[in-house]
Amino acid sequence: MQTLQVALGDRSYPIYIGSQLLGQRALYEPHIKGKxxxxxxxxxVAPLYLDVVKQALVGHWQVDxxxxxxxxxxxxxDTLNLIFDALLSKQHNRTTTLxxxxxxxxxDMTGFAAAAYQRGVNFIQVxxxxxxxxxxxxxxxxxxxxxLGKNMIGAFHQPQCVIADTHTLTTLPPRELSAGIAEVIKYGLICxxxxxxxxxxxxxSLMAGEQSALVYAIERSCHDKALIVAQDETESGVRATLNLGHTFGHAIEAHQGYGEWLHGEAVxxxxxxxxxxxxxxxxxxxEQVAALRSLLLQANLPVVGPSDMTVDDYLSRMQVDKKVLDGRIRLVLLSAIxxxxxxxxxxxxxxxxxxTAADALGLFH
Amino acid sequence: MQTLQVALGDRSYPIYIGSQLLGQRALYEPHIKGKxxxxxxxxxVAPLYLDVVKQALVGHWQVDxxxxxxxxxxxxxDTLNLIFDALLSKQHNRTTTLxxxxxxxxxDMTGFAAAAYQRGVNFIQVxxxxxxxxxxxxxxxxxxxxxLGKNMIGAFHQPQCVIADTHTLTTLPPRELSAGIAEVIKYGLICxxxxxxxxxxxxxSLMAGEQSALVYAIERSCHDKALIVAQDETESGVRATLNLGHTFGHAIEAHQGYGEWLHGEAVxxxxxxxxxxxxxxxxxxxEQVAALRSLLLQANLPVVGPSDMTVDDYLSRMQVDKKVLDGRIRLVLLSAIxxxxxxxxxxxxxxxxxxTAADALGLFH
Incomplete structure (x- = not known):
């Protein structure tokens, strides 16, 4: 198991990366303060992994x-409210851990529920x-x-720890593995x-699901992101570069209706x-653009937007994106790989x- | 006009207290960063004061x-979502001010909407x-x-400034004035x-709506509260004393259905x-308890809970109150006036x- 520390002062937290971590009570224990x-x-996910996590916790805490x-x-x-319903019907107090x-x-939903429940309780990401x-x-x-917009309602709220169990990737649909690889590629591109x-x-190797390659890619990506987040917790500066491709991607997701394209595919x-x-x-x-296109294709990722989406569709969707400041479109760009x-x-x-011209250049098809 | 500073480091903000402040653009201007x-x-409130505020702002900002x-x-x-609907349909970006x-x-709702919209935008309290x-x-x-509980979903989010216009109290229903006086009395009791x-x-004088008495009471209350909040922004310690009477009061409000009793009446x-x-x-x-009862009666405030509310009604409601830590009821108590x-x-x-015994002692009737 590898442990990576995200340095955020008194909100610092560890990321544990390894196989078969889900059921290890010792990983949760230091990060659960209440009962x-x-x-x-x-x-x-419930039929696959809920019992393993529950078994690790019952007998030590009230587990709902x-x-x-x-x-x-x-x-x-509306779905968020189901979490509040559960917390309140089970009388969870402000020392609870989600x-x-x-x-x-x-x-994202559990984190926001934790941020808002009683104005802030702890949570652990698995x-x-x-x-x-x-x-x-x-x-x-x-x-x-x-x-009218993705991720428009939320909070900055740090977890107590992250438990990234690579074993769970064995049950992940190939399309979702590819979507994750899109974000992995992003770290290479931006920094x-x-x-x-x-x-x-x-x-x-990654596409074949080789364990050692996956562990390396997760570690390196988390490392890169942790460095960026530590520099800029509330996304006022360098952290915005993590949104490479996201303004275009959000436009695609919004146009298609959330859920049609996976987030990583749109990105x-x-x-x-x-x-x-x-x-x-x-x-x-x-040729750098062409090489990126090849890499994305190798990862079974889409390299062209929805066929029915017009330039105006993109532009109007990009106007309400939260990276827009005072009506000017702000984009993350690359000065080099x-x-x-x-x-x-x-x-x-x-x-x-x-x-518009992507077709003519053959870049997107 | 009096100005009181709430000292919270880089989240410090002023409270302006005086008459006819609503329409003064100069008070808003330094606290609105975007367009x-x-x-x-x-x-x-809209028929009474919305136009005055709008007049102060239109022509300088996009005002929705x-x-x-x-x-x-x-x-x-659900109501909160109406604020998000308005923000998104009018394409407000993350420099907006609520x-x-x-x-x-x-x-409370506007503040939480500001805390959550795009993970946090500015707001002004009027x-x-x-x-x-x-x-x-x-x-x-x-x-x-x-x-299942009052104020269960929220955030800590400081305003850019507070504009407390005492002139607005001239249109306040007497029952609401009394409810406000309940919280004023609270500051005397706790600190x-x-x-x-x-x-x-x-x-x-307060009950007669005398302007000078009201201004003094507001200033003194804000001063007392600001001191307490500055010591303890996230309610981990001394700030909890601001909840004097609230655990009982929330039980009454929850039992009656929110809105039947005014918050100040329940408190x-x-x-x-x-x-x-x-x-x-x-x-x-x-005799100190009796004197408090007299003072509350002078302010036309209720001194007895709902007649149909049993001891078990109180206790079960108090269990889910967020001041409950690990199953033990925590209450704010007085060691002296x-x-x-x-x-x-x-x-x-x-x-x-x-x-139970309040009736027999004649304290609550």
Missing amino acids: QVLIVTNTT EVILPDGEAYKTL IALGGGVIG PTTLLSQVDSSVGGKTAVNHP DAPFYQWLQDNMS ATGMLMAADLCARMGKLRA GESFVSSDVPLALLQETL | QVLIVTNTT EVILPDGEAYKTL IALGGGVIG PTTLLSQVDSSVGGKTAVNHP DAPFYQWLQDNMS ATGMLMAADLCARMGKLRA GESFVSSDVPLALLQETL
Whole structure:
């Protein structure tokens, strides 16, 4: 087992990475302060892993559970309220600890429920997808969606610890593994050129589910993200670079209705759009964009947006994205592979070119 | 106009207290950072004061509004969502400023909406009731209710400033003025014996709505609360004394259904119950309890709980109160007039005596 420390002063917390960690009570014990625990999971994960976690905890704490419907479509205030219903009907007090057992949606909702319940209680992340292990369980961002925008309602709330059990990836659908790899690629692109090179060399191992490759990729991604988050906990500066591809990606997700595309899939296509825009701005070479496209294809990720989505569809969706400050579109761009920055000076004409001319250039098909 | 500074490090903010402040743009201006403003108010306050506030702001910012139904019964996640609907449909970004124009319910909901929208935006409190001017607009506690408990879902989120316009009290129903006075009395009881004496000497002036008396009472209450909040922003210690009477009061409100009793009315009765319990514990003299009862009656406040409420009704409601830690009831108690403390060692038998024997002692009728 590897342990990584996320340095955030008195809100620092460890990330445990390894196989078969779910059932180890010793990992939970130092991070549960009160006498009550609520496990929050969903209908897909519960049959696989709920019993293992419960067995580790019962007899030591009051262990309750709530099983939510599975999917991004349920990442809403209404579903959030089911967590509050469970907490209150079981009389959980402000020393309770919530345990998020599932993917990013479960992590985001459980984290926000923990942030808001009685104005803040503790929680532990037990991410069971690659995406949530490398991304949404690190950094304290929690939220639910609104029909008019993704992650529009939420809080910054740090977990007590993260338990990333790589064994859970054996039951992950291949499409979700790919979606997680999209975020892994993102770390290479924004801040870690050697890791990007490693990914180009080892993508087939990752796709084959080789354990050692997965452990390395998770560790390196968490390490990269932890460094960025530690510099900028509330996303006022460098942390925004973690949103590479997300503004495009959110537009795709919103247009399709949340849940149609996986988040990582939308981000993959969004990253390629961002890279294409950077090439048009003279910051990347065309062959670097083509290499990224190849890497995404190797990971079975989509490299073209929904066929019915127009330039205006993109632009109108991007206007309500929360990275928009005072009406100007802010985007994360690459100055090189492994170097990123945030810009509000994106030439609209080039952005429109990226959104319209992709076909003609053959970049997206 | 008086200005009071609430000292909270980089989240410090001023409270402006005076007459006819609502329409003064200069008070808002330093506290609005972006280009967008959303005024949140309700159907009662909007016809009285919305235009004055809008006039002060239009032409300088994009000014939108949302008018919520009035009353504690609407302090819910569903109503909260109307604020998010307004923010998103008007494309407010993360530099927006929310303005809470109304009483405690509007302040609590607007504050929580500001805490959660895009994980945190700015807001300004413009409290229009005595209760919200002396209590809920100071200290950063925001929340909505859940059917199983009051203020169970919320956040700590400080406003940019508070504009307490005493002129708005001229349109306040007498019952709400009394409810505000209950919280004013609370400050005397928990930490300010000289102020408690002043209240005993000047209650008739306050009840007559004398402007100078009201301004003094608001200033002194805000001053007392600001001192306590500055010591303990997240309610881990001394701040809990602000909940004198609240555990009893919340039980009454929950039993009656939120909105039947005003919060201040429930707190008034709850403070008398707490004082009675203290007398039974040998910490107050019976005549001090009687004097408090007289003061509350002078302020037209209820001194007896709902007639159909049994001891078990109280106890079961008090179990889910968020001041309950690990199953033990924690109560705020008085060691003297003007001195309070929090205790988990409340003898259950004496508590039951307070709840049952009040009639026989003639304290509550």
